[in-house]
Amino acid sequence: MKKLLLFLLVQSLFLVVSAQQLELFNNSQSAYTIVLPSKPTTVELKAAMVMQDYLQRITGKELTIRQDDQGEQEKEILVGRVQRKAMLELPLAKLQEDGLWVKTAGKKLLIAGGTKKGVLYAAYTFLEKYLGCRKYSSDLTIVPKKATIVLNEINDRQLPAFTYREVFYNDAYDQEYSDWHKLHSFEGRGVDKSQWGYWVHTFASLLDIKEYGSTHPEYFSFYDGQRHAEAIPNWDGTGSQPEGQLCLSNPDVLDIVCRNLKKAMDKKPDALYWSVSQNDNVNHCKCKPCAALDSTYAAFKPEDKMYSTHGGEKYPALGMGSILHFVNQVADRFPDKIISTLAYQYSRVPPKNIAPRKNVNIMLCSIESSRNDPMEIGDTSFSSDLKGWGKLTGNIIIWDYTISFNHLFAPFPNLRVLQPNIQFLQSNNVSALFEQGNIQRGGEFAQLRTYLIARLMWNPQLSIEKEMNDFLIAYYGPAAPYVKEYISLLHDNNQSGRGVKMSSFGSPVEYAESFLSKDLINKYNAIFDRAEAAVKNDEAFFSRVRSAHLPVYYAMLEIARKEKTGPRGAFIKDLNNNWIPNPIIENALNDLYYHCMRTNVSRMAEWDTTPTEYFEKYNDFLEAGQK
Ligand SMILES: [Zn+2]
Numbered sequence: 001m002k003k004l005l006l007f008l009l010v011q012s013l014f015l016v017v018s019a020q021q022l023e024l025f026n027n028s029q030s031a032y033t034i035v036l037p038s039k040p041t042t043v044e045l046k047a048a049m050v051m052q053d054y055l056q057r058i059t060g061k062e063l064t065i066r067q068d069d070q071g072e073q074e075k076e077i078l079v080g081r082v083q084r085k086a087m088l089e090l091p092l093a094k095l096q097e098d099g100l101w102v103k104t105a106g107k108k109l110l111i112a113g114g115t116k117k118g119v120l121y122a123a124y125t126f127l128e129k130y131l132g133c134r135k136y137s138s139d140l141t142i143v144p145k146k147a148t149i150v151l152n153e154i155n156d157r158q159l160p161a162f163t164y165r166e167v168f169y170n171d172a173y174d175q176e177y178s179d180w181h182k183l184h185s186f187e188g189r190g191v192d193k194s195q196w197g198y199w200v201h202t203f204a205s206l207l208d209i210k211e212y213g214s215t216h217p218e219y220f221s222f223y224d225g226q227r228h229a230e231a232i233p234n235w236d237g238t239g240s241q242p243e244g245q246l247c248l249s250n251p252d253v254l255d256i257v258c259r260n261l262k263k264a265m266d267k268k269p270d271a272l273y274w275s276v277s278q279n280d281n282v283n284h285c286k287c288k289p290c291a292a293l294d295s296t297y298a299a300f301k302p303e304d305k306m307y308s309t310h311g312g313e314k315y316p317a318l319g320m321g322s323i324l325h326f327v328n329q330v331a332d333r334f335p336d337k338i339i340s341t342l343a344y345q346y347s348r349v350p351p352k353n354i355a356p357r358k359n360v361n362i363m364l365c366s367i368e369s370s371r372n373d374p375m376e377i378g379d380t381s382f383s384s385d386l387k388g389w390g391k392l393t394g395n396i397i398i399w400d401y402t403i404s405f406n407h408l409f410a411p412f413p414n415l416r417v418l419q420p421n422i423q424f425l426q427s428n429n430v431s432a433l434f435e436q437g438n439i440q441r442g443g444e445f446a447q448l449r450t451y452l453i454a455r456l457m458w459n460p461q462l463s464i465e466k467e468m469n470d471f472l473i474a475y476y477g478p479a480a481p482y483v484k485e486y487i488s489l490l491h492d493n494n495q496s497g498r499g500v501k502m503s504s505f506g507s508p509v510e511y512a513e514s515f516l517s518k519d520l521i522n523k524y525n526a527i528f529d530r531a532e533a534a535v536k537n538d539e540a541f542f543s544r545v546r547s548a549h550l551p552v553y554y555a556m557l558e559i560a561r562k563e564k565t566g567p568r569g570a571f572i573k574d575l576n577n578n579w580i581p582n583p584i585i586e587n588a589l590n591d592l593y594y595h596c597m598r599t600n601v602s603r604m605a606e607w608d609t610t611p612t613e614y615f616e617k618y619n620d621f622l623e624a625g626q627k
Contacts (some may be wrong), residue, residue, distance in 0.1 A: 018339035022104050024077075024149040025059045031075045032109075037082050038069040044080030046179075047111060047123040051077060056125045057143045057242040076249055077109045080119045086110060098182060099159040102126045104151060117179070124180045130154065136474050137447040138174035144600040158459075161422075164195070164397065164432030165457040170441050186434065196273030197264060200342065200363065200399075203279050206257045209242045219253050221245045222287035223384035236607065242279050248326040249289035256334050266335065273361060275341040276330050284319040297321030299352035299388070306366075307381070308346060319346040324354050331357040340397065343389060359431065361432070362389055368464035372413065372494045372502035374420035383424070390429035397432035398425050401504045402453065405606040408443040409592075410508040411493035413515055415445075415468075415487065418452055422460045433457055442601030444551045447475065476548070477541040481533035483548055486524055490515055508555040509562045516555045518568055524552045546595050553588040554604075560585045561621060571625050581622040589618055 024032055027215035036048050048065050068082040078087050086105035095101060095114035100122035103110040111126060113119030127133040130151060134142040161182070166184045171177055173189040188194035198205070212219050213229040220229040221244030248412055261274060298318055307317040310370040323341060324385040331339040343350070347362065349358040357360055364386055369379035373454050376383045389396055400421065404412045425433060435453050451471055455462060468487075472480040493515035494502065500514070508516055526551040535541035560582065571579045596604075596611035606616045 016036050017132070020104070022107060022109060022151040023153060024109070025055075025061060025146070026148050028060045028147045028214060030059070030063060032061050032077055033065055033073060033075075034077045035078055035082050035084070035179065036065060036067050037080055038067045040067075040080060043117055043120050045112075047120045047583055048079040050120065050127070051079060051111065051122045053147075054131075054133060054143065058131060058133070058146050059149065060145075062146070071079075074297075075107045077111065079111045079123070080113070084108065085102045092185045095492045096159065100125055101158075102156040102396065104154045109151065109154075117182070119558045120179055121182050124182075125156070125158065128180075129156070134470075134474060135177055136451060136471055138171040138177050140279055140447075140475065142175075142474060160458050161290075161426050161460050162433045162457055164434075165451050165454070166434045167437060167450055167457070168435060169437040169446055169453075170439055171447055171450045172454065181451075182458050183454055193270050195271060196275070198273075198275040198340075200275050200277055201280050201582055202275045202277050203246045203257075204242050206276065207246055207253060211405075212256075216252075219247055219250060219256075221283050221285040222290070223248060223283055223285070228283060230325055230476045233619055243280070244281065244283035245278050245285055246376045247287055247290060248322045249287065249293060251258055251319045254326065254329055258330055261330065261334070262556045265551070267526060271337075272340045273340050274334070275340045275342075275363070277340065277363065278319075278323065278344065282313065282315050285322070289544065290322045293322040293325050293482040294318050295321070297324065297351035297354045297561050299350060305349050307348065315346055317346050319355065320349060320351045323347050324351055324356060327360055328354075331360045333480065335359060338395070343385070344472045348382075348385050350385060350392055353455075356393045356395065357622045360393070360394065361397055362393060363396045363397045363399060364389065367401055367504065369401075369499065370501040371401070371417065371498065371504060372496045374424065376420070376424045378417075378501075386425070386428050386430075386546055393423075394427075394431055397434060398430050399434045399436065400425075402435055402437045402441070402449060403504065404506055406467060407550050407554070407558070408438050408440060408606065409508055410444065410506075410511045410558070411490055411516065411555055412444055412502075412509075413487075413491045414502065415449070415452070416491050416494075416496070418461065419448075419464045420457045422453075426460050438606070440601070440603040440606070442547070442596060442603075448472075464548070475533070476531070476545055477538060478534040479531040479541060479545045482527050482534065483545065486527045487521065488529070488546070489523060489527070493517075493520060508558045511555075512559045512562075512568075516559065521552060521556060525549075528552065533541065547599060550592055553592045556588050557585060557592065557618065561618070564625065567597075570622060581626065586622070589615065589622075 024030060034048050034051055036044055052063055052065055072084065078084050086108050087110055090101060090112055092112060095118050097114045097116035097370045098118050098121060099113040100115040100118045102122050102125060111119060111122045113122045164184055165182060166186060170390055172183050173185060175190045178190050184195065185192065186194055186196040186199050207219060209229060209231050217227040217229040220227055228244040230243050230244045234241050269572045289349040298321055305317045306314050308314045320343065326338055327341045338359050338361050340363050343362050343364045366375055366382050369375045369382050389572060402414060404410050437449055448471055452464060452467060455467055472484055495514050531545045532542065535545055559568050563569045565571050570582055570585050571581045574580045601611050602612060603609060
């Protein structure tokens with residue numbers, strides 16, 4: 001009797017689950033069709049085609065795409081706002097722009113999304129989360145083969161943690177990668193139009209110094225006893241830039257800026273964000289009315305907040321009052337647009353008794369922050385400014401940095417701060433995020449970082465350990481455990497919590513006694529020897545492992561160039577007591593160069609130095625050193 005009851009119980013449980021299950025494919029056959037609205041949007045059409053394409057690649061069977069006015073069938077995959085009861089009942093407005101909803105309802109599968117790209121994101125999320133597809137890099141997509149697909153009940157609604165998500169890494173602008181990982185581009189890289197009309201440092205283009213400098217010097221900054229209406233050469237030697245800023249209390253300046261802004265908006269009607277922001281210098285206007293605005297809205301005494309630029313110059317961070325007073329007026333004239341302005345250097349501290357309008361966006365840059373500690377503890381100055389801004393507005397974009405700009409190939413152990421930083425930003429009312437990485441081809445762990453950052457931007461609470469393991473296994477194959485061992489050892493020694501700053505402008509030479517010590521470099525090379533041996537018969541894995549190894553070579557080369565002689569130097573003495581290039585260093589240089597060539601690396605530093613230039617300069621150094 002007990003056995004019979006148990007049998008009935010199991011039977012009925014099985015039947016209940018089975019009734020909720022949805023058999024999409026059985027042995028590469030399917031009764032399903034993909035259904036679109038009769039007038040689909042481009043995004044809906046794209047989502048339907050992504051579903052059709054990937055389901056065909058998984059099962060070998062191509063499903064038909066139909067429109068919702070062609071008669072309802074029981075088994076349908078509904079994509080977008082189709083006229084079907086199950087879809088019409090969903091509160092899709094809750095998905096806002098990019099939110100997504102994957103849902104089973106009876107025998108229907110619903111792929112739904114918000115007003116922008118949500119439905120496309122829902123398609124990729126379904127393929128990834130429920131069918132095991134992956135997009136690890138622009139050229140590594142995993143599509144598992146399955147003849148039968150049975151789905152359990154799904155009700156998966158997701159909203160992004162940030163409404164704007166950009167990863168400034170080369171791979172992120174591959175169009176499929178960008179859609180798969182739900183990313184944006186301020187420059188409109190890829191095929192999407194940019195949401196940004198102007199991005200940053202726009203005072204110079206909104207009121208031209210060439211047009212007004214000589215006739216209206218009063219439009220420009222007053223300091224050191226006079227107006228500064230001149231241009232100076234750019235820091236990189238190309239072109240020129242204004243020496244100062246605009247005089248923001250002058251009503252004519254407001255009118256001219258708004259007139260020019262309107263002209264620019266008419267040319268790009270789709271762009272939502274328009275930057276009205278300071279030039280890249282700290283010479284803001286100190287005329288009486290501007291200074292009065294700054295002091296009226298200052299939340300501190302000038303001497304209490306002395307900041308320095310990343311160039312080292314010191315100044316009181318006192319300039320936000322006049323900027324926000326000005327930008328709020330601009331925003332009032334363009335209520336349908338978002339006017340973005342910089343809280344940067346002299347304007348980074350949040351003001352008091354004035355708040356940004358709802359359609360004003362505040363852009364904060366964490367360029368001075370240390371990269372080995374989470375920013376909340378590693379850069380208390382920045383984090384306290386952000387906390388203050390987070391209390392004034394929920395319309396904040398952070399421009400954050402994740403690499404060493406001068407040394408794109410240097411080991412840069414900041415992977416452990418990515419998640420705490422993004423979580424910290426989310427919890428302080430940040431709505432948009434621009435993570436600046438390496439836009440060049442190549443560089444240290446470029447694909448891994450792009451992948452992790454993209455996923456964290458959508459969901460800062462995910463398990464980064466799980467994501468990283470998943471990536472490493474797929475990307476490095478049998479060498480994955482070794483690459484992981486290297487990452488762990490490197491990060492265990494990154495000086496986190498010891499008051500040592502790892503900056504985005506640092507050189508590997510600075511870490512020659514910490515995470516790039518002689519002993520550790522030997523250990524790293526030994527790990528990579530094992531990693532390379534594990535994949536020596538697989539060309540793709542081997543090439544990726546070699547790319548991961550190059551930063552160790554790069555660190556050896558930079559340290560050798562600095563030390564010249566000694567155990568880590570570029571030169572040793574031969575049997576006749578003559579200085580010759582150290583063969584270990586020569587080999588590291590040759591290997592680095594050859595692999596950079598093979599993998600199309602474009603730059604060794606953010607702004608200059610191709611691999612060939614690096615190779616030639618280093619060889620010149622080795623040749624000159626012998627003499
Ligand atoms: Zn002024």
